[in-house]
Amino acid sequence: MKKIYNLGLIAFVCLILINLTVNAQIPAKRTLKTSTLFSDHMVLQQQANVDIWGCSGTNQKITISPSWGKPVYAITDANGKWKTKIATPKAGGPYTITIKNEVERIIIKDVLIGEVWLASGQSNMDINLRGWLPGDTISNSAQAISKANFPKIRFMKMPFGISAVPLDSVKVNWVATSPETAGDFSAAAYFYALRLYQELNVPIGIIQSSIGGTPAEAWTSKQSLNKLKDFDKAIDGLKDLQAKGEQWTNKWPTQEIPKTNEQWKNINFSDLGAAATNFDDSQWTTLKIPGRIDLLSSGEFDGAIWLRKEIEIQDVSTDYFLKIGAIDDMEAIYINGQYVGGLNGGGFAGTPRSIQVSKNILVNGKNVIAIRVIDTGGPGSINGDVSLVNNKGNVIPLAGVWKARLVAEIKDGKFYTYGLKANIAERPNISRLNSNSPTALFNAMINPLIPYKIKGAIWYQGESNVGRAEQYKYLFPTMIADWRSKWTYDFPFYYVQIAPYPFGDPNQKEQSQKLRDAQSYALKLPKTGMASTLDIGSLKTIHPPNKHDVGERLARFALVNEYGKKITASGPIYKGLIVSGSDLIIEFTGVGSGLMAIESGLTNFEVAGADKNYVPAQAKIANNKVVVSASSVDNPIYVRYAWSDTSTATLFNKEGLPAATFSSDRK
Incomplete structure (x- = not known):
């Protein structure tokens, strides 16, 4: 009996020792990590020493073993951070990278080696290949998506974020291009990547970091x-x-921002009680309609707000129509507690509303209209005439003071739901920190990328700086130099000159041409190129649907300057002028195989004397220069081209690339 007891004790002790050994090999908490930039399906820049980094326990040896070469090593610092470089081969793959410390291992699979580009800017870079339907479409979108079977083109999209301080990390992942995924990629960046892939036949990685209205x-x-x-x-x-x-x-509580119109329609902020006729809104604030609906005493907001108004109706013998000039961006409308309609989702901000209201839900005397408006970004407003009109032509004006209550707010790319119980008076003015705040997007959407090795950057932005052209002349080059200094090398930077568009804001009206000209000042920096879109804009939308040519034109710069292709990169860019009596002779770079005019001839040129009073000029092409003059200006000094919000392109090179807006009055 004693022997059996001793054997049992020995077995028990052995079991404990085995468990201790196993547990010693398995950390209680996983410590080995890489930046999420390094994940399955990623693309690394070819033939480069690329940085790779992460964290683990303090003072640990980290081994990084790429399947294409020899392992490299790093030692974590006092904060557990590690960083090293690995040399990449010529384009190819797929490969794996194994990263390990003494007890943990990470294997990154399906790694491609190729060309990596950063695509950034505001909405014209952000709009995806699917388009923002129904208002903002992409030309030939369905066809492009259906053919997007290019697994060696990969995108990593940075999530929207703002921060007052630089962030080191963000949660992202790489996605291969397929008909199922391509619709979510930046349209301009996709067509850029596609052109590079077709010309170079190497994997292409696009890091998309963009957000509209910035x-x-x-x-x-x-x-x-x-x-x-x-x-x-x-x-x-x-x-x-x-x-x-x-x-x-x-x-x-928070919830994700909807992606479909149906999701927008069914979004829940625990707030529908505000639609009820007998709801007590006595403690609500007030707003004047028509006008801005996103301005509170505690500051501007993006999110959802209820508007309520009591009205008197004497005749309910016939149906009415609720007429609203436009609502930015979407709404749900209730009358006497019953839903009567509204437009939900993207693209409806400028659409006039006309919603039929059945006489059956109206009562003689007091009626209550309640509207929940959702403003997803930028200025939110109700514009134009607001009224109820019946079939007899009787009009009940609705303009004036409405009760208002914020119920949800968009921040950091998600909704924060306040409902109807929060004390909004306690809300701080957090709107001062938003996607327009200086540094906010760099901190959250660019800094976490540094120093991931990129070949270069493409950029489409400028609309949000219209009205500040003089500042943009030095601000934009400063931004380019800033990024280059952070990455510690002068990578190529190619960008789009914004398209003509009739801006409605009084501070922006007839100012966009000045911004277009200001953009060209960045060409003084090395390794830059500017693609004109003067011929492919749309006066109906600030988001022109032709993103194919945008991507193609940006790709031309890379193909010529980085990859040695013998094509013309740019359309004509103003170089200088020669005064010859009453003529001005304009010289250009980007002439290609020669200058050409549209069939109807050269227009949109203006000249001025010392007084800078510009008048329309006659223009002709001679020896790949443009000669301009005006009979009313004897001594011309200045010339400008396409100098309005709604300009059109009339001058091209023979490769079909348009000349860019310019003014010779340069400082």
């Missing part, structure tokens, strides 16, 4: 903006404001 200063670091002094006041206090904003928003 100015260049939001994409620039604090260190560089501080040198300009223009944005010091806006930057001051952002860090403290972010802390206060997080303290407020952390109180509330």
Whole structure:
């Protein structure tokens, strides 16, 4: 009996020792990590020493073993961070990368080696291949998506984020191109990548970091903006404001921003009680309609707000129509607690509303209209005439004071739901930290990428800086230099000159041509190129549907300058002029195989004397230069081209690339 007991004790002790050994080999908490930039399906820049980094326990040896070459090593610092470089071969793959410490292992699979480009900017870079339906479409979208079977073209899309301080990491993943995935990629960047892939036959990686309605200063670091002094006041206090904003928003539940019109229609903010006729809105604030609906005493917001108004109706013998000039961006409308309609989803901001209201839901005397408006970004408003009109032609004006209550707010790419119980008076003015705030997008959407090795960058932005052209002349080059300094090398930077568009904002009206001209000042920097879109804009939308040519024109710069292709990269760009009596002779770069005019001839040229009073000019092509004159200007000094919000292209090179807007009055 004693012997059996001893054997049992020995077995028990052995079991404990085995468990201790196993547990010693398995950390209680996983410590080995890489930046999420390094994940399955990623693309690394070919023939380069690329940075790779992550974290683990302190003072640990990390082994990084790429399947194409020899392992490299790193030692974690006191904070557990590690970083090293690995040499990449010529384009190819798929490969694997194994990363390990003494007890843990990470294997990154399906790694391709090729060309990596950063695609950034505002909405014209952000709009996806599917389009923002129904208002903003992409030409031949369905056909392009159906043919998008290119597994060696891969995208990594940065999530929208804003921050007052630089962030080191963000959650992302790489996605291979297929008909199932391509619709979510930037349309301009997709066509850029496709042209490179077709010409080079190597894997192409696109890092997309873009968001609509954003100015260049939001994409620039604090260190560089501080040198300009223009944005010091806006930057001051952002860090403290972010802390206060997080303290407020952390109180509330969150939900993802809808992706479909149906999801928008069914979104729930625990707020439908506000539609009821007998709801007590006595403590609500007030707003005047028509007008902005996204401005509160505690600051501007993007999100959802209820508007309520009591009206008197004396005749309910016939149906009515609710007429609203336009609502930015979408709404749900209730009358006497019953839903009567509304437009949900993207593309309806400028659409006039006309919603039939059945006489059966109306009552003689007091009636209540309740509208939940959702503003997804930028200025939110109700514009134009607002009224109820019956079939007899009787009109009940609805303009004036409405009760208002914020129920949800968009921040950091998601909805924070306040419902009807939150004390909105306690809300801090978190709107001062938004996607327009200087440094905010650089901190959240560019800094986490550094120093991931890129070949270069493509950029489509400028609409949000219209009205500040003189500032943009030095702000935009500062941003380019800022990024290059952060990556520590002068990578190529190719960008789009914004298209003509009739801006409605009084501060922007007839200012876009000045911004287009200001964009050309960045060409003074090395390794830059500007693609004109003067011929492929749309006066009906600020998001021209032809993104195929945008991507193709950007790709021309890369193909010529980085990959040695013998094609013409640019359309005509103003170089200088010669005064010859009453003529001005304009010289261009980007002439290609020669200048040409559209069939109806050259127009949109203007000249001026010393008084700078511009008048339309006659123009002709001679020896691959343009000669301009005006009978009313004896001594011309200045010339400009395509100098309006709604200009059209009349001058091209023979490769079909349009000349860019310019003014010779340069400082």
